[in-house]
Amino acid sequence: MSQSKSAAEFVALNIAVLTVSDTRTEDTDTSGKALVERLEQAGHRLQARTIVKDDVYQLRAQVSQWIADPRIHVVISTGGTGFSHRDSTPEALAPLFDKQIEGFGELFRSLSFDEIGTSTIQSRALAGLANGTLIFCLPGSTGACRTGWDRIIAEQLDNRQRPCNFVEMLLRHAQLEG
Template sequence: MSREFIPVRIAVLTVSDTRGLADDKSGDTLVQRITDAGHSVADRKILRDDRAAIASLLRAWCANPDIDVIISTGGTGLTGRDVTVEAHRDVYEKEIDAFSTVFTIVSMQKIGTSAVQSRATAGVSNGTYLFALPGSTGACKDAWDEILVKQLDYRHMPCNFVEIFPRLDEHKRRK
């Protein structure tokens, strides 16, 4: 069975107290890979490490019918300023637990036991997928090249995230 590619609309958020668009290498890496894969960048922003502000933007993007997926980079570490994971979890309706596990497996192959310092996470809210990636360009490349490019491609078998888009919010349509 052959399937046609379905482009996905992806918003990119960089969480950083120090970077702007001019020096956002991780955000640039994601944007390039998203467009190279045939998807579109629906929006792009940079926010400081502020849990409430991050969660607020994530909620707004989840409510936007022109955004299917949100990928954030930065703020997933262990320091006091790293609050992206908490902001994501404030928004999730369901967490995609295996994403963290698979990302750790991919990271272990590249950086060994240093992978334990990452808290990459993913979830679903309001029919939108959300992924929180570490702030390094290497981590963004690994997450995209080894996981997301496949799971965001409708042609990927045996299953992928795109094919279940229509059912992500089915519970809201029940009587």
């Protein structure tokens, strides 16, 4: 594994955090709070944060609004990726993707296996690209959000990460659109 960081100057991204929950409030949303803390510690900017009920159409409406906003580069959602009858994040957001990032869900479940064993098969974590905006959908547990950010997302949102990262693609898209 020959990963490294280049000497380039860090590029801060604007990130929106979406908590999918029928019961959490801003005070009880430890997963959303963990993501906000991590993205800010990394040097990125919190552009928006909200909690939306686990409803396909409310989720699509919120994320559609964000992917139409050129100021938002990345959306990270937490919650709604399990198998209960109310879990609908994949059904809501996957249709918005122009391209799915299959490797994200695969890698997330592989890393999670070390932490929670075979229970990881119940995670439907996924990611994709929609209108030049990256979207990462994580499970609702705070531990899952830490794993997703610390072990995958942080590096892929760091333009210094080599051999590749998603920032390069986001910058190319912004230049083409601008």
